[in-house]
Amino acid sequence: MTFTKFCARNFTGLLLLVLSVGLAQAAVFNPKTKTLENGMQVVVVENHRAPVVTNMVWYKVGAMDEPPGKSGLAHFLEHLMFKGTKNLAPGEFSATVARNGGTENAFTTQDYTAYHQSIASDRLELVIKLEAERMVNLRLTPEDIEPERQVVLEERRSRVENNPGARLSEQAMPALYFNHPYRIPVIGWAHEIKGLSQQDIVDFYKTYYAPNNAILVVAGDVKPEKVFALAEKYFGPLPAVDLPERPTWVEPPHEADREVTLRDARVTQPSWSYRMFAPGYHSDDHKRGYALEVLADILSSGSTSRLYRALVVEQKLATSAGAWYDPDQRGPALFGFYLSPREGTDINAVKTALWAEVDHLVKDGVTQDEVDRSIRRMQDNAVLALDSLSRPARTLGAALAIGMTIDDVENWPDRISEVTLEDVNRAARDLLSDHHGGLETRLLPAEKASSKKEKGA
Amino acid sequence: MTRILAALALVVTFFSAPVAYAVDVQEVISPGGIKAWLIEDSSLPVTAIEFTFREHGAALDPKGKEGLADLTSSLIDEGAGDLDSQAFQGALHDKSMRLSFYAGQDGFGGSFYSLNRYRDEGLDMLHLALTNPRFDAEPVDRIRSQVLVGLKQRQTDPNFIAHKTLMAQLFPDHRYGRSTDGTPESVSAITVDDMRDFTRRAFTRKSLIVAVVGAVTADELGPMLDRVFGDLPEGKPVVDTAKTDPVLSGGLTVVDMDVPQSAINFAQAGPDRSDPDFYAATVLNYILGGGGFSSRLTDEIREKRGLVYSVYSSLYPRDEASLWFGGAATRNAKAKETVTVLRDQWREVAEKGVTAEEVKNAKTYLTGSYPLSFTNTSHIASILVGIQREDLGIDYINRRNNLIEAVTPGDVNRVAKKFLTPDKLSIVVVGRPDGLSTDGPS
Numbered sequence: 032m033t034f035t036k037f038c039a040r041n042f043t044g045l046l047l048l049v050l051s052v053g054l055a056q057a058a059v060f061n062p063k064t065k066t067l068e069n070g071m072q073v074v075v076v077e078n079h080r081a082p083v084v085t086n087m088v089w090y091k092v093g094a095m096d097e098p099p100g101k102s103g104l105a106h107f108l109e110h111l112m113f114k115g116t117k118n119l120a121p122g123e124f125s126a127t128v129a130r131n132g133g134t135e136n137a138f139t140t141q142d143y144t145a146y147h148q149s150i151a152s153d154r155l156e157l158v159i160k161l162e163a164e165r166m167v168n169l170r171l172t173p174e175d176i177e178p179e180r181q182v183v184l185e186e187r188r189s190r191v192e193n194n195p196g197a198r199l200s201e202q203a204m205p206a207l208y209f210n211h212p213y214r215i216p217v218i219g220w221a222h223e224i225k226g227l228s229q230q231d232i233v234d235f236y237k238t239y240y241a242p243n244n245a246i247l248v249v250a251g252d253v254k255p256e257k258v259f260a261l262a263e264k265y266f267g268p269l270p271a272v273d274l275p276e277r278p279t280w281v282e283p284p285h286e287a288d289r290e291v292t293l294r295d296a297r298v299t300q301p302s303w304s305y306r307m308f309a310p311g312y313h314s315d316d317h318k319r320g321y322a323l324e325v326l327a328d329i330l331s332s333g334s335t336s337r338l339y340r341a342l343v344v345e346q347k348l349a350t351s352a353g354a355w356y357d358p359d360q361r362g363p364a365l366f367g368f369y370l371s372p373r374e375g376t377d378i379n380a381v382k383t384a385l386w387a388e389v390d391h392l393v394k395d396g397v398t399q400d401e402v403d404r405s406i407r408r409m410q411d412n413a414v415l416a417l418d419s420l421s422r423p424a425r426t427l428g429a430a431l432a433i434g435m436t437i438d439d440v441e442n443w444p445d446r447i448s449e450v451t452l453e454d455v456n457r458a459a460r461d462l463l464s465d466h467h468g469g470l471e472t473r474l475l476p477a478e479k480a481s482s483k484k485e486k487g488a
Numbered sequence: 489m490t491r492i493l494a495a496l497a498l499v500v501t502f503f504s505a506p507v508a509y510a511v512d513v514q515e516v517i518s519p520g521g522i523k524a525w526l527i528e529d530s531s532l533p534v535t536a537i538e539f540t541f542r543e544h545g546a547a548l549d550p551k552g553k554e555g556l557a558d559l560t561s562s563l564i565d566e567g568a569g570d571l572d573s574q575a576f577q578g579a580l581h582d583k584s585m586r587l588s589f590y591a592g593q594d595g596f597g598g599s600f601y602s603l604n605r606y607r608d609e610g611l612d613m614l615h616l617a618l619t620n621p622r623f624d625a626e627p628v629d630r631i632r633s634q635v636l637v638g639l640k641q642r643q644t645d646p647n648f649i650a651h652k653t654l655m656a657q658l659f660p661d662h663r664y665g666r667s668t669d670g671t672p673e674s675v676s677a678i679t680v681d682d683m684r685d686f687t688r689r690a691f692t693r694k695s696l697i698v699a700v701v702g703a704v705t706a707d708e709l710g711p712m713l714d715r716v717f718g719d720l721p722e723g724k725p726v727v728d729t730a731k732t733d734p735v736l737s738g739g740l741t742v743v744d745m746d747v748p749q750s751a752i753n754f755a756q757a758g759p760d761r762s763d764p765d766f767y768a769a770t771v772l773n774y775i776l777g778g779g780g781f782s783s784r785l786t787d788e789i790r791e792k793r794g795l796v797y798s799v800y801s802s803l804y805p806r807d808e809a810s811l812w813f814g815g816a817a818t819r820n821a822k823a824k825e826t827v828t829v830l831r832d833q834w835r836e837v838a839e840k841g842v843t844a845e846e847v848k849n850a851k852t853y854l855t856g857s858y859p860l861s862f863t864n865t866s867h868i869a870s871i872l873v874g875i876q877r878e879d880l881g882i883d884y885i886n887r888r889n890n891l892i893e894a895v896t897p898g899d900v901n902r903v904a905k906k907f908l909t910p911d912k913l914s915i916v917v918v919g920r921p922d923g924l925s926t927d928g929p930s
Contacts, residue, residue, distance in 0.1 A: 080531050081862045113781070122791065125781040130849045132856015134780075149860050181794025188749035189797050189817055193646065296746065297644035300637050333581035335574055343630060344574065350634050373633055404582050411584040411603055418532055420863035 059413065059441055060423040063255035065262075069271045070243030072431065073262045075255040076423040084251030085421040086158045087147040088166070089428040091246070092239035094219075095141045095212040095361065096277060103219015104227055104235050106139040107183055111232060112146065113137075114175040117168035121175055124161055131157060141213050142361045143432035149420060152252040156261055159247070163265035166240055176229055184225070187218050196302075199293040199474050206289040207306060207470040211280040213362045243271040246431050250424035282308065282363060285468040296477040300350070301378050304369040307469035309356065309462055311364025312435060318446075320358040322458035323366060325450050327356035328405045329397050341388045342370065348381045349373060361433050366462060378473065386466070393464045396456040406448055413444045510886045511862065513872065516706045518713035524698035525872045525882065526709055529865065535607050535702035537600040537614075537716075538869035540877065542697060542726050543807075544690035545592040546668040553678050555670020557591035557690070559635060560683045564589055566627035568616035573627040576613065585610040586866075587617065591668055594807040595877070596690050601866050604703055607712075615716045618691050623680040632675060639672055646751035646918040647815070653743055654753045654916040658734035664809060692723020699872030701865050732809050733757070736912040739927045740827065743918040750823040750919030751815070754830065756912050758812035759903075761805040761878045767891045768899040769803060769907060774850040775842045775900070776833075777801030777814055782849070784833050784842075789816065795826045812907065823921030831910060838908035841901035855889040 064074045097104045115121040128135045133150030135158075148158045191197045201216050208214035218224075247266065249258045285308070310319040330337050331353035334344070342352040352370040368389070372381045416422055430440045514526045549556045565580070565587050567573040580587055583606040589598045598618075602610040642648040652667055659665030669675075696717060700709055734757055759769045770778075777785035777800050789799045801814035818826045862868050875884045917924055 078863075080529070081859050083859050083863065122781075122787075126849070129779060129782045129853045132853055132858075132860075134857060134860060151856055151859065154856075178790075178792060178794030182790055182797055185749070185795070185818060186797040188819060192748045193817075299640040299644060333577065335578040335581055340574065344626065347630070350630075350637050371637070374637070408582060408584055414532070414603065415534065415584060418534060418865050420860075 059444065060417070060427060062423075062427055062437055062441075064437060065255075065259050067242065067262060067267050069267065069269060071262070071266050071269075072246045073259055073266075074246065074248045074427055074431070074437070075253065075258045076248075076250040076427065077253070077255070078250055078417075078420060078423070079252045081420075082152050082252050083149060083420060084152045084155050084249055084253050085147060085149045085424045086155060086162070087145055087248045087421075087424050087428050088162045089143055089145045089246040089248065089432045090240060091143055091244050091432050092235075093140050093142045093144055093361075094215065094217040095280075096239065097212070097215075097235070098231075100223060101227060101231055101235075102215045103183065103217075103224040104231060105144055106218055107180070107224065107227055108232050108236055109137050109139045109144050109146075110179050110183055111171055111175065112165055112169060114179070115170050115172070116165050117170055118164055119161075124165065127161065128158065133158065139217055141217055143429070145428060145432070147421070147424070155249065155253055155258070159261045160265050162247075163269065166242065166245065166266070167269055169236055169240075171229060171232060173229065176232070180224065180227070183218070184221060187221060187224065190218065191216070195293060195295040195298050196474055198295070199291070199472055202293060203291040203470060203472045206291050208282065208362075209285070210282050211362050238272075238275060241272040241274070242266050242269045244274055246428060248424045248428040248431075251420055280362065288467060288469070288471065290471045290473070292473040292475060294475045294477050298474055298476045300371055301476065302369065302371040302474045303378050303382055304367060304472045305466070305469055306365050306367035307462075307466065308363045309358075309366035311358040311360070312439065313359075313361075313364070313433075318454070319458050319461075320364070321446050321450050322454040323356050323462065324358065324409075324447065325402060325405050326397070326455050326459050327354050327366070328409065329401045329455070330354040330392070332405070332408070337392065338368075338370075338385065338388060342381060342384055346384055347373065348376050348384055352381070352385060359430065359433060359435065378475075389463055389466070393459055397452070397459070399452050402450065402452050402455055406450065409447050410444050513882050513885065514706055515882060516700075516709045516713070518710040518718070520714040520718040522693065522696070522698065522713040522717045524700050524709060524713055525876060526699075526704070526706060527701045527868060527872065528703075528705060529701055529868075530703045532865065533604045533703050534865055535600075535602055535604055535700065535704050536865040536869040537698065537700050538598070538866065538873045539696060539698040539717075540595040540597040540873055541690050541692065542595050542695045542877065543729070544596045544695055545594050546666070547594060547663055548686060548690060549663070549666075549668075549670070549674075550682075552674055553670075553682055554666055554674040555635070555668070556678050556682055556686055557596055558669045559632065559675060559678055560686050561589040561591045561596065562631045562635065563623060563627060563683060564617045564621040564687065566631060567622035567624050568613070569620045569622075571613075571616070572622065572624060576617075579609070579613065583609065585613075587614060589617075593664060593668055597873075599866060599870070611712055611716050618687070618716070619719060621683075621687060623683055628680060632678075635669065635675055636672055639669060639675065644745075646745050646747050646749075647753070647817070649743055649745065650751045650753040650815070650916045650918040653741060653918070654755055654914065657741065657914060657916070658736065658755060658811070659732070659809070660735060662732050662808070664732075664806065688721070691720050693717065693720050694723040695726050696720070697873055697876045699869045699876065701869040701872070729808050731760075734809055734811060736909070736914050738909075738912045738914060740915045740917065740924065741926050742921060742924055743916065744920065745918050747919050748820060749817050750820050750917050750921045751817050752823065752826065752830075752915065752917050753813070753815050754913055754915045755804075755811045755813045756909050756914065757907070758803050758805060758810040759907060760810045765899070765903050765906070766803075766805070768895045768903040771847060771850045771854065771892065771895045772837075772842065772900045772903055772907075773801055773803050773812070774854060775846045776837050778803075779850065779853065782853070784837060785814070785816075785830065788833050789826060789829050793825070793829065795822050795829070799826075799830075820920045821922050823917055823919065824923040827915060827917070827924065830915075831913065834908060834913055835910040837904055838910050841904050842897070844897040847895070847897040847900050851892055851895065854892050858889055 060076045062076045094105045133148045135148040137146040205214040312320045338352045342349040358364045586601040656665045777783045785799045796816045796818045799816035804811040804813040
């Protein structure tokens, strides 16, 4: 339907993603799982606090799976999934959910697409039946597609064209990824959104929307046996399809430093970022990922973290400064830094101070106390992640959709607690002692007329 | 035809009775006389405390010091008692405790959330923040610089400018016409003495409202309340504030900004929270523009015409004035059409009302979705603060769906005639909208 999210890979998007993953995965959700004969995985997390459930269907297909020249296809299809099906008139899906007191939405990322409703637990069967219907029975007409194409273009204007930071991100991603489709924005380039045909959409839907490419995750006031039975009843009869082989995207060596700068009259606060590839949970050395997670936390979590304390509090050079680490996605994991200078401070001076902090950390290492406090925070936050209906479902669904396992999620607190001081310091040395081959971005105010004149003269 | 019949079958099968949901809210009075509402919930080892000091939000900001309450809210957790900013924030962060304060127009709010194993330490820190904040030079300079950056940045945000422009028009001589976070000049003028003075005047027992949710018993809660709030000064009784009427020209104002998409904000007068017709207006607003995908505005402006990604309306009742407010955003070339359809729909609903079917569907949504608000500890506590603030009664949560259920199509259409004033719908558009200029479509 409606207020579709897409996780554009911009700075704050990444930052939030890391924070939420860091918080949420620490929980022990105690999920129960079953795989249907057609290959669809079903996952249930019980939470009997209120008589409600969150129902999510995750498709293991995202913007990175779009054919060349068809950017925005995965996200456009997500919008159109709220139109008509064989047994539902256009709009009937949402009207039915709403009439039953449910809220719903959907979102598309590079890695996956997910649809979800929250609703009274005695109406779980309704939303499971509706999701099964639109998994295989979508019926599109030009009358549905054309106004929705304009809605998507409006969404693009809201999120990207009206937002200098998001515009910089779009311009910068092709410089970060030489090869990987992450270089193309999830929402798509405007000219390609305009060119997507009904056939493109239907082909993509028929190729990827199938039970053996989907995961059902239900969290809330329901027993697992009940969900398994409903899944069997509605999704069980749907046929598996032959999923296409998907390319394994490998980045060639990155040797050149890249810098991308966007100047815009609407920027009043300059900002800088640096991002580089790092080992993630998918890499051979996935244990390194847990150490990097602790490292990013020590560098950047809270106002007593190393970068905020040094640059914002003590040296008074920046209004914000930090690091992020994104270990869990289908594509390459990223480690990055960001800052925004205080008024009157040169952005390069803050950048120099940030690298000095990083060099200091690499040379002298972090302390045992920092590691202990970081691990404790992450474990405490694992408990707090249960204080939500939808968060366990989102965390488990996202992990499974990118190829991780339930064990990866459930064992996360243990694996974090096994991280040693030496692990963190070795990970820091290996990753950060020579920071080259990454991408630097700058978002700057428009040059003043006078300085332009000077340049021209 | 088959399609429609099958669709109906799908719906009818599952259409069942309204969701029944009940919670037990207790009133607890501490040994020292502090009152709080409590929902005991032992599902997680956490405690959430939400509270507000009524009337003491941006309302108290003196002229020329706009933003005082807001800046204070960002600084009282930046060092208190013997703990400087780094020590205070470090202690909170290391124990994953969440302590935050926020200044609204009509009140100054606070929020505390902790695992029970750290709760005692956290309560002492909350007490220190309320009674003995330090306002050291370093955090004052740092936070002020961050606030100033935010203020500057917002001047280039079309939505912010649309909202600010509209509020200034509606309330030219009233504090609601000023933004809670002030201007660069007013925020720069605020001193530490101003902030100290604010905390002394604002944090009083008479204006305090408290709600607690979590793994805590009534017996445990009494001493906790005294520990945090017990030594606050008594303060003056809260008095009912005077009502003011928004100035509604019904016109259209264009503010030029070089952006590809125009931001649109609109408002007219709305019902007060205490108005007996508030529930009928809630149902009406859901049908008009509150129901996301299901509303008239979304259907006409987004679904049929593809003009926007989002359009909404909402009731906006406040202590001294109430609005019916909304927003949208559309490409500059379509701003005129969007405004036209918006006005037409507003008039259509005002004059012709809505259908019994729409009212029925709105009611089943509003009642059925109510329990969805009760899945997060802090959020439940904030709901309890709101209910006390509006004086809705300790059994409100259990009565609320009956109040919605009681609304009839006749009520909704009477309220549409009574409240909706399409001629008084004031609109602000920020961008480069084709064919629109100030004071109405050209």
